[in-house]
Structures are given as structure tokens and as C-alpha cells.
Amino acid sequence: MRWDHLTLSDDSAQNALFGVGDVLTRTFDTPEFRGMTFYETRARSILNKVPASSRMPFEWTVNPYRGCSHACRYCFARRTHEYLDLDAGLDFDSKIVVKINAPELIRKELASPRWAGSRIAMGTNVDPYQRVEGRYRLMPGILEALRDARNPFSILTKGTLVLRDLETLREAAEVTDVTVNVSVGFVDETLWRQVEPGTPAPRARLGVCRTLTDAGIGCGVLMAPILPYLTDSPSQLAAAVRAIAAAGARSVSPIVLHLRPGAREWYLAWLQREHPELMPRYHELYGRGAYAPKAYQRSISARVAALTRHYGVGSAPPDKIRQRAST
Numbered sequence: 001m002r003w004d005h006l007t008l009s010d011d012s013a014q015n016a017l018f019g020v021g022d023v024l025t026r027t028f029d030t031p032e033f034r035g036m037t038f039y040e041t042r043a044r045s046i047l048n049k050v051p052a053s054s055r056m057p058f059e060w061t062v063n064p065y066r067g068c069s070h071a072c073r074y075c076f077a078r079r080t081h082e083y084l085d086l087d088a089g090l091d092f093d094s095k096i097v098v099k100i101n102a103p104e105l106i107r108k109e110l111a112s113p114r115w116a117g118s119r120i121a122m123g124t125n126v127d128p129y130q131r132v133e134g135r136y137r138l139m140p141g142i143l144e145a146l147r148d149a150r151n152p153f154s155i156l157t158k159g160t161l162v163l164r165d166l167e168t169l170r171e172a173a174e175v176t177d178v179t180v181n182v183s184v185g186f187v188d189e190t191l192w193r194q195v196e197p198g199t200p201a202p203r204a205r206l207g208v209c210r211t212l213t214d215a216g217i218g219c220g221v222l223m224a225p226i227l228p229y230l231t232d233s234p235s236q237l238a239a240a241v242r243a244i245a246a247a248g249a250r251s252v253s254p255i256v257l258h259l260r261p262g263a264r265e266w267y268l269a270w271l272q273r274e275h276p277e278l279m280p281r282y283h284e285l286y287g288r289g290a291y292a293p294k295a296y297q298r299s300i301s302a303r304v305a306a307l308t309r310h311y312g313v314g315s316a317p318p319d320k321i322r323q324r325a326s327t
């Protein structure tokens with residue numbers, strides 16, 4: 001079953017759809033949402049338990065959206081769209097499921113006597129601060145519920161929209177443990193437009209880090225992904241870590257590109273079009289699976305660790321970091 005068959009011409013329709021129950025299908029006639037479709041649904045539950053077999057360092061997640069208009073070519077969540085009978089390529093970027101009752105649902109689930117107050121991770125599947133959050137405004141209600149329940153949580157995002165909720169984040173940080181990380185794998189703007197076409201610019205994301213830090217909410221940077229042979233030269237790594245240090249980040253964690261099914265086809269199709277000369281080298285690195293060889297990963301970690309020390313990420317007051325970063 002294909003969802004596009006179910007969109008009515010008056011821009012909304014009530015339907016029972018595969019996997020997520022009843023949905024209202026909606027389009028918005030503004031430039032930022034042109035060509036996109038939103039499937040509004042009322043989720044049955046919102047706290048999601050991560051399977052024990054997963055390698056993830058968190059147990060519980062909340063995802064108010066499925067699909068992501070940030071449209072990163074390498075996004076590992078792409079394959080999850082196939083469970084909805086949508087495809088992992090353009091559909092993932094442009095057909096977004098919106099769980100409109102997420103704020104009321106999380107408040108209810110946090111109040112349950114069965115809930116033990118575990119840390120909740122957001123932004124681990126798709127970005128909760130993707131563009132359409134500006135319209136649906138689900139995150140303020142979610143953050144208020146977490147704040148009121150004094151429940152620890154973390155957010156990972158590429159969206160500058162997170163700053164809209166700065167005051168609620170600050171209030172939450174006064175009563176519980178709040179962690180925010182922004183994801184910035186590189187600062188090359190040409191590559192950014194090609195590989196992460198729907199995201200705010202890397203320097204705008206680092207601006208988020210600076211604002212959060214200045215507001216007293218420590219912000220780390222997930223330096224992810226590092227793209228082999230595209231963003232891994234000594235000068236590119238140095239430029240990224242220097243900018244991260246200047247943003248006052250309290251930590252930097254490098255992650256080399258993963259190519260799991262879904263992301264793999266979409267990313268390699270782009271690479272074949274734009275950088276065909278790199279295909280043999282990628283086959284060498286990713287021919288046997290989703291991860292680059294351990295030796296390559298170790299060499300990146302070591303180089304980023306050395307740069308982190310050099311620029312003093314997380315170890316000096318912002319002024320000092322700015323000074324060191326400008327050298």
C-alpha cells in the first residue's frame with residue numbers, strides 16, 4: 001500500500017493507514033514545505049523502550065516524528081520508513097509522520113506508577129527540531145512534561161529551532177539532568193549543501209552550542225558523521241574541531257560514517273553521481289558491512305582527540321577557547 005494514493009485533493013483526509021492507525025493527511029502551501037506531505041496521527045504510546053540487543057547507550061526514547069526533512073543523505077534512520085510502506089529515499093525526506101498527541105501522551109505516561117523515571121533520549125532516531133516542528137510545536141509540551149516530572153533527558157539535534165525552547169530547557173535543567181548535543185560532522189559549506197541539504201548550516205548549529213553554553217546549559221558536539229575521503233583530511237578535521245572549540249562545546253565525540261541498509265543505497269547513489277572516483281575506495285572500506293574498518297576508525301579518533309587537546313575543547317573558559325581557536 002502506498003500512502004500517496006490516500007491524499008485527497010482538498011489537502012486533508014481521514015484514513016486508516018498501515019502501521020500507525022488513523023491519520024489526517026496534510027500539505028502546506030509555503031515554500032519551506034512545498035512537495036512535502038504530513039501524516040498527522042494520534043500515537044497509542046510515546047515512551048519507546050530500546051531493545052536490549054541494541055548497541056545504543058540509552059534505554060528509552062521519545063520520537064514525535066517519523067521521517068526527517070533535514071534529508072541527510074547518510075541518515076541511518078532511513079530504513080525505518082520502509083516499515084510504513086514508504087521508501088527510504090525521497091519519501092523519508094518528504095513524507096513525515098507527526099504524532100500530534102505526543103505532549104499529552106508523555107505527560108500521562110510519565111505520571112504512571114509503572115514509570116521509574118529513567119533518562120529519555122530524543123533525536124536518536126529522527127530530529128525532533130526538524131523544520132515542521134516550527135509549525136506543530138510538539139517539543140514545548142514534551143519539555144514541559146519532562147520538566148514537571150523532573151525526568152532526566154537528552155536531546156541530539158541539527159535544528160537551530162531548539163533555541164525557541166531555551167527558557168523551558170533552562171527551567172528543566174534547574175530540576176533535573178538535561179543534556180543537549182548538536183551534530184556537526186564538518187564545516188565545509190559546499191559539502192553541507194550537498195550532503196545535508198535540509199539542515200541549518202554547520203556554523204548556525206555551532207551558534208546553538210554557543211547560545212546554550214552561554215545560557216548555562218552545557219552543550220556537546222557529536223562530530224558525526226566524518227565522511228571518509230571527503231571530510232577527513234588533517235585540515236578539515238582541524239577546521240571542524242577549531243570551530244567546535246570556539247563555540248564553547250564541552251565535549252566532542254567523533255563518529256565515522258555508518259552505511260546501514262537504507263542509508264547505504266541513498267548515500268552511495270549520491271557518491272556515484274558526485275564523486276565516482278571515490279567508489280573503489282568506499283568499496284574497500286564498506287565492502288564487508290556497515291562500518292569502516294576499526295583501524296580507520298581508531299586513526300580518526302586519535303586525530304580528533306589530539307585536536308581536542310590542542311584547541312582545549314571543554315577545558316577552558318569560552319574566552320580562552322576563542323583565543324586558542326583563532327590561532
Ligand code: SF4
Binds near residue numbers: 074125127
Ligand atoms: S538530521 Fe538526523 S534524523 Fe534528520 S536526516 Fe539528518 S541524520 Fe537523519
